[in-house]
Amino acid sequence: MKRKLSLVLALIVMVTGFAGCSKKETTTDPNEKITIRWMGFPIDGVGTPDETIEKYIEEKFNVNLEPIFITYGEYQDKKAMMLAGDDIPDLIYEFDPSNVVQDAEQGFIAKISYETIKQYAPDVYNIINETEPRAWSYSRVDGENFGIPNLAYENNNVKIGLWREDWLKNVGIDKIPETIDEMGDALYKFTYNDPDGNGVDDTYGMTGAISWNAMFQDIFGAYGAMPFDWVKTEDGNVYGGLQQNTVEALTTLTNWYKQGLIHPDFITDSVSGTAKEKFANGKIGFINQLGGYYDETDKTAIQNLTKSLNPNAIVTDAHPVKGPEGKSGGFIWGSAAHIVAFGRHLEDDEVKLQKILEILNTMVSDEEVMKAVRLGEEGVTYKLAEGSESIADGIEWISPYDDSEIRNTAGIVNNFSSATFFMPVSPSFEAYEKYTLKAKIDAYNKAANGAKGTTDAFLKPDLLPSSADYFTTLRNAQIKLMVDIITGTKPIDSYMEEFTQTWEQYGGKILEEETVPLAEDIDAMLKEVVAE
Amino acid sequence: MIMTKKYTSYKIKKSSFIGIKKHWQLLLFLLPGLIALILFNYLPMGGILVAFKDYRIRDGIFGSDWVGFANFQKMFTGMEFPRILKNTIVISFLKLITSFPAPIILALLLNEIHNSKIKKCVQTISYLPHFFSWIILGNIFTMLFSIEGPVNSVLKMLGLNESIAFFKSEGWFIFLLIVTNIYQTVGWGTIIYLAAISGIDNSLIEAATIDGAGRFKQVIHIIIPTIMPTVTTVLILNLGGILNAGFDQIYNLYNPTLYNVADIIDTYVLRQLSENNYSIGTAVGLFKSVVGLIFVFATNKIVNKLSDDEMGIM
Numbered sequence: 001m002k003r004k005l006s007l008v009l010a011l012i013v014m015v016t017g018f019a020g021c022s023k024k025e026t027t028t029d030p031n032e033k034i035t036i037r038w039m040g041f042p043i044d045g046v047g048t049p050d051e052t053i054e055k056y057i058e059e060k061f062n063v064n065l066e067p068i069f070i071t072y073g074e075y076q077d078k079k080a081m082m083l084a085g086d087d088i089p090d091l092i093y094e095f096d097p098s099n100v101v102q103d104a105e106q107g108f109i110a111k112i113s114y115e116t117i118k119q120y121a122p123d124v125y126n127i128i129n130e131t132e133p134r135a136w137s138y139s140r141v142d143g144e145n146f147g148i149p150n151l152a153y154e155n156n157n158v159k160i161g162l163w164r165e166d167w168l169k170n171v172g173i174d175k176i177p178e179t180i181d182e183m184g185d186a187l188y189k190f191t192y193n194d195p196d197g198n199g200v201d202d203t204y205g206m207t208g209a210i211s212w213n214a215m216f217q218d219i220f221g222a223y224g225a226m227p228f229d230w231v232k233t234e235d236g237n238v239y240g241g242l243q244q245n246t247v248e249a250l251t252t253l254t255n256w257y258k259q260g261l262i263h264p265d266f267i268t269d270s271v272s273g274t275a276k277e278k279f280a281n282g283k284i285g286f287i288n289q290l291g292g293y294y295d296e297t298d299k300t301a302i303q304n305l306t307k308s309l310n311p312n313a314i315v316t317d318a319h320p321v322k323g324p325e326g327k328s329g330g331f332i333w334g335s336a337a338h339i340v341a342f343g344r345h346l347e348d349d350e351v352k353l354q355k356i357l358e359i360l361n362t363m364v365s366d367e368e369v370m371k372a373v374r375l376g377e378e379g380v381t382y383k384l385a386e387g388s389e390s391i392a393d394g395i396e397w398i399s400p401y402d403d404s405e406i407r408n409t410a411g412i413v414n415n416f417s418s419a420t421f422f423m424p425v426s427p428s429f430e431a432y433e434k435y436t437l438k439a440k441i442d443a444y445n446k447a448a449n450g451a452k453g454t455t456d457a458f459l460k461p462d463l464l465p466s467s468a469d470y471f472t473t474l475r476n477a478q479i480k481l482m483v484d485i486i487t488g489t490k491p492i493d494s495y496m497e498e499f500t501q502t503w504e505q506y507g508g509k510i511l512e513e514e515t516v517p518l519a520e521d522i523d524a525m526l527k528e529v530v531a532e
Numbered sequence: 533m534i535m536t537k538k539y540t541s542y543k544i545k546k547s548s549f550i551g552i553k554k555h556w557q558l559l560l561f562l563l564p565g566l567i568a569l570i571l572f573n574y575l576p577m578g579g580i581l582v583a584f585k586d587y588r589i590r591d592g593i594f595g596s597d598w599v600g601f602a603n604f605q606k607m608f609t610g611m612e613f614p615r616i617l618k619n620t621i622v623i624s625f626l627k628l629i630t631s632f633p634a635p636i637i638l639a640l641l642l643n644e645i646h647n648s649k650i651k652k653c654v655q656t657i658s659y660l661p662h663f664f665s666w667i668i669l670g671n672i673f674t675m676l677f678s679i680e681g682p683v684n685s686v687l688k689m690l691g692l693n694e695s696i697a698f699f700k701s702e703g704w705f706i707f708l709l710i711v712t713n714i715y716q717t718v719g720w721g722t723i724i725y726l727a728a729i730s731g732i733d734n735s736l737i738e739a740a741t742i743d744g745a746g747r748f749k750q751v752i753h754i755i756i757p758t759i760m761p762t763v764t765t766v767l768i769l770n771l772g773g774i775l776n777a778g779f780d781q782i783y784n785l786y787n788p789t790l791y792n793v794a795d796i797i798d799t800y801v802l803r804q805l806s807e808n809n810y811s812i813g814t815a816v817g818l819f820k821s822v823v824g825l826i827f828v829f830a831t832n833k834i835v836n837k838l839s840d841d842e843m844g845i846m
Binding site: 080083084086098102105106107108210211212263264265267268274468472473475476477479480483484487506507 | 588589590611612674675678679680681695697699700787788789791792795803807808
């Protein structure tokens, strides 16, 4: 990792040493066939790109498309090298608001006014405003707009947990726990009543993870607490870790740990790593976040994994439990996802910019185009599955597209929730509901039971300008303190005092002050985008 | 020794131009290596300039504004710096005093094994971890040393009452870093010492045997003194990396609760680079290199003094 970084750095240094003399100033002639260098959402394909969708877009829009395929893992490094070498594509995919800020400050990406987007891509524009206008803050730098945010509807869903229903039956509980007390009771019996019936005391109730956005988020949610996020209150935005409900949730966790319900290795567990293994191996009976729809053919899905190791296992979805005041849910990222940006040179090339916006808008407004750029051509890459009346009932891939590797190299994704390589902007919510597999939406609706997640007041707590300087230290100190309290090293009463002290010592006050202008800026932005 | 001296003096007498003319084909062989060296080792050094500039990728190194020592000032006065410097030195020093002698001892022990099959086997097994990436080792050790893991189970069987929280207790975590570092480096480190030992003139050992010196005496009076120059060279080179506390290892083993002791210079640099603060990242890197260089020169000087210029690398 370090070597890779230093190599990247050295190369950047070398390349840019010689750069600067090769700036190309091009504006597009309206009569010419436009060439678009397209660096959309990275795909995991390796090997020769399949050109099905590329050809479709070229024919449909009479353009010459030059896709730049970069795999997900290499995207950030390669993007940085390309931009540093003055090799700037026309369309650039950005994952995080902080990337937009960096690239805007370095002068790699183009300013683009809300008016321009509204004029040439009205549907793209309206979809964001109808669902999550706050997403525009992701592409905003110093009061100006540098791209188009996109949405991932599924990130708006509350996180679904999983119970071992057979264990619940074995210990005499006949319904899925719905309140925090019922949950505590079930976890207790999982730990002490030998739910797997092997006669050995080798089970725990649950485990956890200690990254800030995953740590016991359903338990904190039951108390309405958001310990690592900004919470909107009457007195402005307050850091959730300084609110009393965080202490209430910690009290419950501390009691559970003291009773032995939480696996002692929760410190080193990760939800999709060792925690998943513990659940599949029958060491714990509840896991947060991994429930919901799953592909029955996917051997690595936790539900299949658990059943393959123990054929008698019954794994059941569960919505987050309710706390004493009836609250439930917990942290979610929300539907605002990533950002599509445009190369700086497009500021002087209106023809091309308008063409790209037109293409993006057609992908959203014309459902036939949308299907084609996501799934390929019907009858060539896919067909409706037997008994299916629409895509949402299920599709079958046609050879060679039944190979997921080939689909990856073609940029084909059966997903209408979030961005893809060729369609980096969001479909409308109606299109998402219309084309997403029905089984997926049904599974979610059944499990969620009306429960809703909560987003940060700014969607991402790191949107504050100084967050990079202070949040790492603050969060790590906070996590350590919480772990110390949960495991009984420190008393629960010490949390508020000690964390307030840490907060003041390590720059929390500075972050707090920054929330005021940021909130004002977002309010101003919302007025600007929604205004007619 | 004498031969080479003669040869060089002979060369100098002749005009060097004639030498080039005569051996140009040979010199041509040198060229690719030389180009590679200049291209990959010397040219990138120009990047040091970044440490003294407010570096913006788009303006390039030469186009960015000079800021003097502002990046260094920002680094030294930063609230994280005292902690990362302390952590780096503590971890690195503890690793040095444990991982430096370990391969010497192992090499001496291996040298005493005369059954070559067993010797080869032990050597291969002890090298092996060197080739494992820390991403893999990190996962393995996390499982082995977890509270419910095998290590703690064994300790419990041996009569320990409470499990050791290796990944939560700061002291035990440092211990874990040291032990796993020895495990990973010890075998690879023996190669150079075994080579040095095999270079020892057998007649010395035979003479000592005839004089009645046992195995232990041979080691103390013959083997260790003969490999001493190698030992000091390795020590000097190791001290050059005194501010490298082992990024790969720590990055793959630590978690937020250990941040107080495990956040080192390299993890700090990674954070700076991921925020595109290339200037600060480079300044920290330069600081590390300068400290390393000072250590190399200082130890070399000390070694020279102590050994009457017999040992050292310069």
